[in-house]
Amino acid sequence: MADEQGGFSPQTIIDHLKANNVTHVVWLPDSETNFLYVLLQQEPTLELVTVSREGQAFSIASGLSVGGAKPVILIQNTGLMESGDSMRGWCMGMNIPVVLMVGYRGWTRHGVDTDTAATYTEHFLHAFGIKYYLVESDADADRIQVAFERSERTKQPVAVLIGDEFHGFVQR
Amino acid sequence: MFQTADMFKAFAPYRGNAVVIPGRGGRHWINLSDKPDRDVPLGDPAMGGHASFAFGLAMSRPDEKIILFDSEGDILMNLGALTTIAEKDPKNFYHFVLDNGVYATTGGQPVPNAENVQYDVIAKGCGYPSTYSFDNLEDFTNNIEEIFSKPGPVFVTMKVAPEVENTPINQRVRWQKKTRDQTIADLQKDLGPRKA
Numbered sequence: 001m002a003d004e005q006g007g008f009s010p011q012t013i014i015d016h017l018k019a020n021n022v023t024h025v026v027w028l029p030d031s032e033t034n035f036l037y038v039l040l041q042q043e044p045t046l047e048l049v050t051v052s053r054e055g056q057a058f059s060i061a062s063g064l065s066v067g068g069a070k071p072v073i074l075i076q077n078t079g080l081m082e083s084g085d086s087m088r089g090w091c092m093g094m095n096i097p098v099v100l101m102v103g104y105r106g107w108t109r110h111g112v113d114t115d116t117a118a119t120y121t122e123h124f125l126h127a128f129g130i131k132y133y134l135v136e137s138d139a140d141a142d143r144i145q146v147a148f149e150r151s152e153r154t155k156q157p158v159a160v161l162i163g164d165e166f167h168g169f170v171q172r
Numbered sequence: 173m174f175q176t177a178d179m180f181k182a183f184a185p186y187r188g189n190a191v192v193i194p195g196r197g198g199r200h201w202i203n204l205s206d207k208p209d210r211d212v213p214l215g216d217p218a219m220g221g222h223a224s225f226a227f228g229l230a231m232s233r234p235d236e237k238i239i240l241f242d243s244e245g246d247i248l249m250n251l252g253a254l255t256t257i258a259e260k261d262p263k264n265f266y267h268f269v270l271d272n273g274v275y276a277t278t279g280g281q282p283v284p285n286a287e288n289v290q291y292d293v294i295a296k297g298c299g300y301p302s303t304y305s306f307d308n309l310e311d312f313t314n315n316i317e318e319i320f321s322k323p324g325p326v327f328v329t330m331k332v333a334p335e336v337e338n339t340p341i342n343q344r345v346r347w348q349k350k351t352r353d354q355t356i357a358d359l360q361k362d363l364g365p366r367k368a
Contacts, residue, residue, distance in 0.1 A: 047231075049256065051224075052253075052255055052256065053252050056252065056253050056256065059222075059223075060227060060228040063224065063227060063228020063229035063232065064229070064232045065232075066212075066228075066232075066360065067229045067230075067233045068360070069228075089216075089221065090217050090225060094217060094356070
């Protein structure tokens with residue numbers, strides 16, 4: 001699945017956020033999405049909202065969505081697992097259509113986990129019944145659009161797992 | 173220390189057209205409110221998130237005044253949320269906190285260091301430009317007009333009497349008049365489309 005150039009361009013994510021009329025990116029910085037920050041700061045149509053613990057992102061996104069804005073949540077898988085009750089109550093329970101862009105810390109394509117953050121990520125999503133799509137490179141990027149469409153259709157959170165194997169985004 | 177019901181009675185004349193999220197004391201508000209479609213009595217979707225929810229609503233609707241009645245237990249669960257709110261500086265957000273010193277819905281156990289925490293000082297330290305603290309109804313009543321004359325975010329903490337519940341959650345009588353879905357639908361209809 002990894003494209004010839006390898007990795008994932010942060011501009012690809014920006015393009016999908018803009019194409020889906022996203023208004024706010026609620027996030028807590030992580031190593032997998034670090035390169036994205038520079039581009040997000042330069043994008044006038046997207047407002048960045050930085051939280052200090054990931055559970056806050058779900059209640060903020062809920063308020064934004066109820067008010068008619070369109071947020072996405074950009075966090076690491078560790079923070080996703082921390083956020084369980086907030087995700088349940090403020091997004092799932094309130095029928096909030098929101099895409100979760102989740103840095104997949106510990107993800108490897110060869111299937112050998114050395115990081116428990118990766119070990120439990122998909123089990124966690126299964127437990128909550130959250131549909132997810134793995135994106136490893138630009139070649140997989142159309143799955144982001146699928147996630148947005150599913151989220152709108154089901155009025156529920158849908159996750160995009162960014163499996164970029166620790167080497168960070170490709171800057172093109 | 174004063175009663176939550178008396179606090180809401182004092183607040184009611186100053187509500188104007190604001191959106192009100194009445195929080196855990198909502199049972200005392202819903203019968204006073206003259207704009208039920210602008211009330212958001214959500215109950216308790218998940219503890220610790222009311223401030224962030226109300227803040228998100230305030231950001232999405234900068235032309236609407238958003239008033240939250242939070243609790244100190246919720247604040248303690250997500251203290252870091254105050255820094256995000258202060259950083260984004262929503263001018264339309266008024267953040268009231270009912271500090272009863274206990275987890276009233278679980279039987280009245282004290283919150284950590286209940287007697288000594290100064291929530292207004294914490295909010296000030298997180299960057300809220302205007303903060304207030306009241307331990308009696310008279311002072312609160314005398315300052316409401318000033319509170320709403322300030323641009324948000326404004327933080328107001330109030331020492332209120334605990335109203336402890338010991339009934340198991342699944343046996344409690346629901347005080348909300350509408351479902352959560354209906355509450356949101358009515359609010360969205362009243363607010364109308366969001367300006368781009």
